[in-house]
Amino acid sequence: MSCAHGLAPDGLERAFSIDASAITFGRGVLGEVGEHARSCGMTRVALFTDRRVAALPFFETARASLALAGIDVAVYGEVRVEPTDASFLEAATFAKQGRFDGYVSVGGGSVIDTCKAAALYATYPAPFLAYVNAPIGEGRAVPGALPPHIACPTTCGTGSECTAIAVCDVLALATKTGIVSRRLRPTLALVDPSCTATLPASVVAASGFDVLCHALESFTARPFSSRPRPERPGLRPLSQGSNPWSDVGSLEALRLCGKALLRAVSDGGDDEAREALSWAATLAGIAFGNAGVHLPHAMAYAVAGLVRDFRMPDYPAEEAMVPHGVSVVVNAPSVLRWTASACPDRHLEAAAALGADVRGASAEAAGRLLADHVAGLMQRTAVPNGLTGVGYSEADLDALAERAALQKRLCDNAPRPVTTSDLRALFSGALTCW
Numbered sequence: 001m002s003c004a005h006g007l008a009p010d011g012l013e014r015a016f017s018i019d020a021s022a023i024t025f026g027r028g029v030l031g032e033v034g035e036h037a038r039s040c041g042m043t044r045v046a047l048f049t050d051r052r053v054a055a056l057p058f059f060e061t062a063r064a065s066l067a068l069a070g071i072d073v074a075v076y077g078e079v080r081v082e083p084t085d086a087s088f089l090e091a092a093t094f095a096k097q098g099r100f101d102g103y104v105s106v107g108g109g110s111v112i113d114t115c116k117a118a119a120l121y122a123t124y125p126a127p128f129l130a131y132v133n134a135p136i137g138e139g140r141a142v143p144g145a146l147p148p149h150i151a152c153p154t155t156c157g158t159g160s161e162c163t164a165i166a167v168c169d170v171l172a173l174a175t176k177t178g179i180v181s182r183r184l185r186p187t188l189a190l191v192d193p194s195c196t197a198t199l200p201a202s203v204v205a206a207s208g209f210d211v212l213c214h215a216l217e218s219f220t221a222r223p224f225s226s227r228p229r230p231e232r233p234g235l236r237p238l239s240q241g242s243n244p245w246s247d248v249g250s251l252e253a254l255r256l257c258g259k260a261l262l263r264a265v266s267d268g269g270d271d272e273a274r275e276a277l278s279w280a281a282t283l284a285g286i287a288f289g290n291a292g293v294h295l296p297h298a299m300a301y302a303v304a305g306l307v308r309d310f311r312m313p314d315y316p317a318e319e320a321m322v323p324h325g326v327s328v329v330v331n332a333p334s335v336l337r338w339t340a341s342a343c344p345d346r347h348l349e350a351a352a353a354l355g356a357d358v359r360g361a362s363a364e365a366a367g368r369l370l371a372d373h374v375a376g377l378m379q380r381t382a383v384p385n386g387l388t389g390v391g392y393s394e395a396d397l398d399a400l401a402e403r404a405a406l407q408k409r410l411c412d413n414a415p416r417p418v419t420t421s422d423l424r425a426l427f428s429g430a431l432t433c434w
Helices: 029-039 057-068 085-098 109-123 193-198 201-220 244-266 271-291 295-305 324-329 332-339 344-354 363-380 394-405 420-429
Strands: 022-025 044-048 072-076 102-107 149-153 165-170 175-180 188-191
Touching (some): 022 271, 029 057, 044 085, 044 109, 057 072, 057 102, 085 165, 109 149, 109 165, 165 295, 193 271, 201 244, 201 324, 201 332, 201 344, 201 363, 244 271, 295 332, 295 394, 295 420, 332 363, 394 420
Parallel strands (some): 044 072, 149 188
Antiparallel strands (some): 165 175
């Protein structure tokens, strides 16, 4: 399969959609949240965050701005760093009882995703699995519009402020999954790079590799023009595959990651690098919010869900957890070696954007060259060396593959068809990255 976008044959898709939140980007914009909330018609706001962020000065900046705008604010500060179905429902109970007409989230992707889910279940109550992606859940459509939501990211990675996805662990199944609906997309994203100044190196590395993988997966995803044409526009999938709009954001995000990722991890005082990574996160969020991601993320949900005793420095130590960006990137080199045969030109173009030397590289070398470059970045930022680095072994491959295969939306977005047997081989290749 080629990743080129040509004229689609009869019966295949010929159109792609562009959806994005409104975005205000720049240092100091968090202090504008009150005025934006008021312009959205908010009078009583649920302000979502987690315990660590709630103790930082910029959280008080947001709360004070809302108060100055004359808005009644109730804080929900119990968001889990890696949300679960149970924590989503606890947040939804708070939201339902509070009778809010607007939501503001200040934090990383977990905070923003929890806020999305809370607004959904408070507005349209249903059993938890009703809105969850099939085949894990029913995949029920969100019935109508949600209250306005202003998302204020404090990390430089998830892009959740621009996406229509909320991700959590389903505890009973020991796997991650998501809720996907255009109605979940925040009304406005306020991206203030100054919020990233206090982030430790390990958190910047994890979130930075999430950015990098969003961009890589969006750019190498199954092309939108290879999908069957929907019977009506409303059936066009949110994750529609690589498309000209997402390609622009993906490549620029990769270029910025190539220039800024190592600097942003190694030097917390490098404001230029952290701002560049924040902008890359925004671009990649818009890109994958329209193209979708594929196998590294599908595999990541299994890696996160089956974790036993791994703990990452500078993350909460109360329980085992593989941070999302780490759970994704440990799979990426193995996947890139395998997907390159579908679109070697795109793998080479991505490698060049990241700063790899691709002069004279053959199509056959594309996957190895890109995978080795990503692995080199992982090594230089002290990210765990593959699945073994986060506590897995050969004995876990079957369980990992079975759970990854449940992520049908993501697996179907890969540039090559993938089976459970293929996933097992990919996990085997991900046991070590270098």
